[in-house]
Amino acid sequence: MRLKNRHVLGWLEASPLALVLLLFLVAPIVMIVIVSFWGATEFSIYPAFQFDNYEFLFGSPVTYRVFLATLKYAFITWALTLAIGFTVAYFLAFHVRSLTMQIALFLVCTIPFWTSNIIRMISWIPFLGRNGIANQTLISWGVIDEPLEWLLYSDFAVILAFVHLYTLFMVVPIFNTMMRIDKSLLEAARDNGASGLQTLVHVILPLTKPGIMIGTIFVVTLVMGDFITVRFMSGSQRANVGRLISNDIGLLQYPSAAATAVVLLCTVLIVIAILLRFVNIRKEL
Amino acid sequence: MAILAKPKVGYSRRSLLKAGGAAIAASTLPAPMLWAQDTKDIVLRQFGTGVSNLNDVANKVKEDLGFTLEMTALDSDSVTQRAATQPDSFDIADIEYWICKKVWPTGNLQAMDVSRIANYDKIVGIFKDGKLTPDSEIAQGTAPHTVGFIPEPGATTFADEQTNWMTLIPTIYNADTLGIRPDLIGRPIESWAELLNPEFQGKASILDISSIGIMDMAMVCEAMGEIQYGDKGNMTREEIDATMAIFTEAKQNGQFRAFWKTFDESVNLMASGEVVIQSMWSPAITAVKSRGIPCVYQPLKEGYRSWGGGIGLSQSLSGMELDAAYEYINWYLSGWVGGYVMRQGYYSAVPETSKEFMSENEWGYWFEGKEATDVITSPTGDELAQAGEVRDGGSFEERMGSVACWNAVMDENQYMVRKWNEFIAA
Structure with a gap:
């Protein structure tokens, strides 16, 4: 009897969260999946069960090109944010000795987040433009004679904005796991004659894996779901999956947008599943 | 609707109207209503593209008519989306004629009784029989008069000639062309074909709104002599493919610096010198000029791509609000707004009345x-x-007389949209 009570209590305790997830996570996704099989005319959508949307999606070479571009953005941004994020976190965790200083410097990292995402992105545009500060400075230094055209409205600009926007998402979890590394392990490595590099590769890196993985998941999902950064920084000249979806929505093609969203969701889930094969986050947290 | 206000003293035309409205309201509502609803309590929600959603208009409406006009400005795609999918979110839709062609069949708008429009006779011919002057030729595309009337209230198809039921009351319209930076180009520009001239590689732009962008593309391709269109406003699949092929090639050769979607983006591209030739809207030129930067709305020998906007009434509008909406429309055509938009560089549907305000x-x-x-x-x-x-471009007759095509929705619109997406991704 008592056991049964505990059983009920457990269910009760879990139910608020389960309900919230059901209402705000599962239900919308189910809805999107359902709508992705519907049909659309120019100004309305009608319930149906047809594979037209998917057929068009998988039948168009544009889809593959755009998914490839999205993965490309995600991979390059990931590599750069990881390199920068790891370095910053390493500096904060192991080079800065006092805790007060660590916290102060960490807060400095978050300062850009006091303004909106969009503003941080758009402020790059006048900076990188043909007659922008970057080009003017380079010309006045005599480094270049003609303004560099590829600074703005290019893949370079898109990735620059992504890295700028999302590096902190890498710094925070990596810094967090590094702070939890037992310092005596580093001392032991040193006592056993390991060089700085060997300590880094064989001790610190394996121990920060969960942090890296969490940061990776943040960055990859953010980049793959983005559409506004790509639109502004490429001057609408490049496309990623997010832009395909937003274009469809703008043109009232909700079912086709839903189908693209479903495929994108599956892609992201597969990517994350692969990542989780490398590190068991739950075990190491 | 149920707010009761203090009775006003004196009898103006409006207070009589109001009393009439209250009588109707009293007979339809279960609760006894003793006092008239004050006009000032009426709120009409209008939404539309930025061009005609002017706060000055809302203020003037409050001053002249007494009721409140709430304005929401959106881009063309969002306007279409909202008119088609959220009929209860607005009372007055300020849309373009090509959007009307898309939205009307949803039944979200109600036709207007022409006999209640005081200045109907003075509305320019473009919106009635399609002709500016009796002998002018009708341009290609979705010309306003083709979607301006319906045969009877409730109809979802358009009438071929003028009837007593109007879909939209024309508000403002204009003839669009390319904007250029004469100081950075340094030579005369005369043809749409210049947009793809390799001389401007990396310094050209086109707008990323498919239904308008495709028209600009068509003007360019025709000017280059590459394609002869049957009807630029209603292309065949082959014509769409050929047009996109030309522009995709240009894009891959780096002809375009960027594409723009909003008014501000077009202004910034031009003002910063990123772009020297691009599709543009008239007030954007004005905005660039007002920063002291030379910018010309260049008339081109092939003619203009024209557009027209109008206001339509939501299907759910009735009773006093409907009366107020008619009052608003009659006020709109009575000249003050006309004078205002004409001084921005647009044209008023009733130029005669606007003249008094200029x-x-x-x-x-x-x-x-x-x-x-x-x-x-x-x-x-x-x-x-x-x-x-x-x-730039001269008089009203010269500009509106050389319209080559109107903004349009094609029969192959969905195909075109997909091709447009491919073009952006290419």
Whole structure:
């Protein structure tokens, strides 16, 4: 009897969260999946069960090109944010000795987040433009004679904005796991004659894996779901999956947008599943 | 609707109207209503593209008519989306004629009784029989008069000729062309074909709104002599493919610096010198000029791509709100707004009444294409032209008389949209 009570209590305790997830996570996704099989005319959508949307999606070479571009953005941004994020976190965790200083410097990292995402992105545009500060400075230094055209409205600009926007998402979890590394392990490595590099590769890196993985998941999902950064920084000249979806929505093609969203969701889930094969986050947290 | 206000003293036309409205309301509502609803409690929700959603208009409506007009400005795609999917979110839709063609069949808008429109007879011919003058030719595309009338209330198809039921009351319209930076180009530009001239590689732009962008593309391809269209406003799949192929090639060769979707983006691209030739809208030119940067709305020999906007009434509008909406429409056509938009560089649907609200100099400059005799300022006070200058493109008849096509929705619209997506991703 008592056991049964505990059983009920457990269910009760879990139910608020389960309900919230059901209402705000599962239900919308189910809805999107359902709508992705519907049909659309120019100004309305009608319930149906047809594979037209998917057929068009998988039948168009544009889809593959755009998914490839999205993965490309995600991979390059990931590599750069990881390199920068790891370095910053390493500096904060192991080079800065006092805790007060660590916290102060960490807060400095978050300062850009006091303004909106969009503003941080758009402020790059006048900076990188043909007659922008970057080009003017380079010309006045005599480094270049003609303004560099590829600074703005290019893949370079898109990735620059992504890295700028999302590096902190890498710094925070990596810094967090590094702070939890037992310092005596580093001392032991040193006592056993390991060089700085060997300590880094064989001790610190394996121990920060969960942090890296969490940061990776943040960055990859953010980049793959983005559409506004790509639109502004490429001057609408490049496309990623997010832009395909937003274009469809703008043109009232909700079912086709839903189908693209479903495929994108599956892609992201597969990517994350692969990542989780490398590190068991739950075990190491 | 149920707010009761203090009774007003005196009998104006409006208070009589109001009492009439209250009587109807009293007979339909279960609760006894003793007092008239004050006009000032009426709120009409209008949404539309930025061009005509002007706060000054809302303020003037409050002043002249007493009721409140709430404005929401969106881009063309969002406007279409909202008109088609959220009929209860607005009372008045300020949309373009090509959007009307898309939205009307949803039944979200109600036709207007022409006999209640005081200045109907004075509306320019373009919106009635399609002809500016009796012998002018009707341009390609979704010409406003083709979607301006329906045979009877409730119909979802359009009438071929003028009827007593109008879909939209025309508000403003204009003839669009390419904007250029004369100081950075340094030679005369005369044809749409210049947009793809390799001379401007990396310095051209086109707008990323498929239904309008495709028209600009068509103007360019036709000017280059590459494609002969049956009807630019209603292309066949082959014509769409051929057009996109030309532009995709240009894009891959780096012809375009960027594409723009909003008014501000087009202004910034031009003002910063990123782009020297691009599709543009008239007030964007004004905005660039008001920063002291030379910018010309270049008339081209192939003619203009034209557009027209109008206001439509939501299907759910009835009773006093409907009366207020008619009052608003009649006020709209009575001249003040017309004068305002004409001084921005657009045209009013009833130029006659707008004339009274403009100075002789302004009327001469904006409408008749004459030399300005004094400084021309925008409604917000920015200087746009000095004495002696002439409007780009000349008079109303010259500009609206050389329209080559109207913004349009094609039968192959969905196909075109997909191709447009491919073009952006290419």
